[in-house]
Amino acid sequence: MSTSHVLLGLLAAGNRHGYELKRAHDARLPRAKPLAFGQVYATLGRLARDGLVIATGQEREAGPDRTSYQLTGQGREALDRWLGAVEPPAPYVTSTLFAKVVVALLVADVSAARSYLVAQGRAHTDRLRELTAVKTAPSATLDDVVSADYAIAHLDADLRWLRTTLDRVADWHREVHS
Structure with a gap:
């Protein structure tokens, strides 16, 4: 699974912070392995570095500051390329x-x-x-x-x-x- 692309897909529905992305992932992919918070934030950092998402602001609820992220045009293009690519059947049995x-x-x-x-x-x-x-x-x-x-x-x-x-x-x- 491409965590980067799944997060881009979740951001296509609107701006979200890492905690919301993790919850949305676990809700939308209920039989997939749940994401760790650290994995979400590390992936968001790489996506931001690569220009695929941008930080849109911070909010503070009862806990720490939460940075919201937005999908960029470049991020949407990357998501569309990923969605349009056919997955090759796995060449090896790895079960x-x-x-x-x-x-x-x-x-x-x-x-x-x-x-x-x-x-x-x-x-x-x-x-x-x-x-x-x-x-x-x-x-x-x-x-x-x-x-x-x-x-x-x-x-x-x-x-x-x-x-x-x-x-x-x-x-x-x-x-x-x-």
């Missing part, structure tokens, strides 16, 4: 799940590997149920539904792969021991 399954097959006996695959499949199925409940809740927002759909599609793909791998392990075991 921890994939690595664990491969290592389990390398170092564990077949029954231990099968046990891991079954347990992981159960965990994925449980998470699918949770996400389905999130997106079908009466209070679900469009952000909730879209992010749940994204996570569900990925979990579903993982689950299909786990089942296929479990079948392959069983086939391999039958061939070796027949």
Whole structure:
């Protein structure tokens, strides 16, 4: 994820200070990893340095001064370029799940590997149920539904792969021991 571009996108809706940007990020991308405040302010500093945002003033509520930022024309152009660029499909499998399954097959006996695959499949199925409940809740927002759909599609793909791998392990075991 490009934190810089997400913050530019959030600023396209209007001026905000770092605390508001962090809250908006976490609300608009509810299934993404929450941003740390330090990450927001460091990114805003780089965006300002590069001329993509400008500070528009400070306000003081019950706490410290809060600097508001505004998207510049150059920032809008950078955001539009990012939004217009097609993301290349990932060339490598970098999932921890994939690595664990491969290592389990390398170092564990077949029954231990099968046990891991079954347990992981159960965990994925449980998470699918949770996400389905999130997106079908009466209070679900469009952000909730879209992010749940994204996570569900990925979990579903993982689950299909786990089942296929479990079948392959069983086939391999039958061939070796027949």
